[in-house]
Amino acid sequence: MGLDPLRILRTQHDDLRRGVLHASTGASDPRRPRALAARLQAHLALEERTLFAFWEGVLGQRRAIAVLRAEHQALRVAAGRFLREGGRLGAIRLSKQLDSHFAREERVLFPLTVAQLTANQLSEFGRLLRTPRDRVAWAMRRRRL
Numbered sequence: 001m002g003l004d005p006l007r008i009l010r011t012q013h014d015d016l017r018r019g020v021l022h023a024s025t026g027a028s029d030p031r032r033p034r035a036l037a038a039r040l041q042a043h044l045a046l047e048e049r050t051l052f053a054f055w056e057g058v059l060g061q062r063r064a065i066a067v068l069r070a071e072h073q074a075l076r077v078a079a080g081r082f083l084r085e086g087g088r089l090g091a092i093r094l095s096k097q098l099d100s101h102f103a104r105e106e107r108v109l110f111p112l113t114v115a116q117l118t119a120n121q122l123s124e125f126g127r128l129l130r131t132p133r134d135r136v137a138w139a140m141r142r143r144r145l
């Protein structure tokens with residue numbers, strides 16, 4: 001397939017992995033952790049509004065997604081701790097959690113998503129991922145892809 005609608009999420013994973021790795025090797029700029037945590041929050045929220053909502057609403061896979069939602073909550077806690085405490089240790093801890101969660105998504109959820117959706121649904125899905133927040137929430141409720 002030519003177009004990978006999940007490319008946006010993969011790109012965000014790469015950016016976040018790089019950012020956390022950088023922080024764990026002792027980044028000096030104090031503004032970086034805050035910006036990194038904000039990008040992580042945005043990524044988690046985007047997946048919950050699009051990818052997770054799709055699996056739960058359309059395919060009824062609540063249980064499978066519950067694990068990933070719990071990991072998102074754990075990542076939020078780890079990111080909060082990383083911000084409060086700062087330092088390399090928090091970044092290393094966050095980095096480990098991030099790596100295992102992203103790996104699960106990249107190895108299991110993303111390929112399953114591509115396998116489940118028709119070509120039209122996939123391009124629609126890609127469009128949703130690029131749509132501003134309110135319209136995405138609206139679209140997920142109304143259209144159920």
Ligand SMILES: [Fe+2]
Nearest residue numbers: 044047072105
């Ligand atoms: Fe995720």
Ligand SMILES: [Fe+2]
Nearest residue numbers: 009047102105
């Ligand atoms: Fe993700």
